[in-house]
Amino acid sequence: MRKKFCLVLVVLCIYLFAYNIYASSIYIPFARRNISVGIIVDVSSVSVGSSKTFFVSDSSKKKIKLTKGTITISCCQKGVQIGKYNLSLPIQIKSSNGIIFANSKPYRGYLTIKKIGNKINVINVLHIEDYVKGVLPAEIGTSCDMEALKVQVIISRTFALANLGRHANHGFNICSTQHCQVYRGAGVESNRCNKAISETKNEVLAYDEKLANTFFHANCGGHTESPKHVWNWKNAPSYLKGVKCGYCAKSPGTNWERVFDESFVREKFSDNNIGKIKKIKVVGKTPGGNAKKIEIIHSKGNFLLNAYKFRITVDHKQIKSLTFDNIKTNNNKIYFTGRGFGHKVGLCQWGAKVMAGKGKKYKKILQHYYPKTKITRVNYK
């Protein structure tokens, strides 16, 4: 009897374990193990090397073994010359110790160099879990609470997997700048970030069995915003509808002021037959507190434009968000006072840091900013 009971218990445990794995995994057809990142693009030459033996090969399988050191690869009439060898692009460069240098910076995985026009692109190909190690320190730093680091891991890993086709025209998956995510290679890795990555291994954010769009920004100024209002999306997903934040209010950079010369702003709209600017008005507000439209009243008339376009046209770094408290014109100057930093869609990084500081777990934080999403595991091919 006792034996039978134990057997039933063992079978039940195996079933629950298997079910749990199945229930918490997501099938993503393009979830490849490796990602290709454009690290140095549109250049005429690059220096590559290693502290150990390294290998350069081309598509015809010609392979050159080099001892430690650096070589310069310059583009490119009839392929590239390495010593007495001539290789045709694309070429692959791999180090025997797994760390390869490009322009003196170390990278995991290997490098591919492709010819684009008469320039070259240097591409780092590596495992996605290793890629995230070079993203985290650049995107959120190394010193915030562990739970905030885990939040950023999930966001960055999910973003990368959901955007593998973003730079298909350039010959790689994702770029290494703010356009996609900032990636700085192995030289910036930290033990804390790497711990957050290994403790959330393979975890991604999903909604309705698909990868979520994990947009994030620095500081929401009190309320996040729907892409419907920011980028005119017709069908913005419900988990991006915008939520009250309430955590970032006392963070650095929440409240900001900027002053521009009237002539500087006028110059930006020179295509609009603009006269001297008399007043700039906010027309309508979104549920997240953003300006919907901006009206520019000038000496020759007035015109309306989308607030997002206004911010991009004038200076999106100086005008830190579209949550304006005030726009004043006085003495040939235009004064902006506002709150928040960034497009305000998705997760508020400062809010997430404050939540983590208050002891909230990473799953709770992600649930707050992306309601009704769930964390799931991705199976790499």
Ligand SMILES: [Zn+2]
């Ligand atoms: Zn990009």
Ligand SMILES: [Zn+2]
């Ligand atoms: Zn916030």
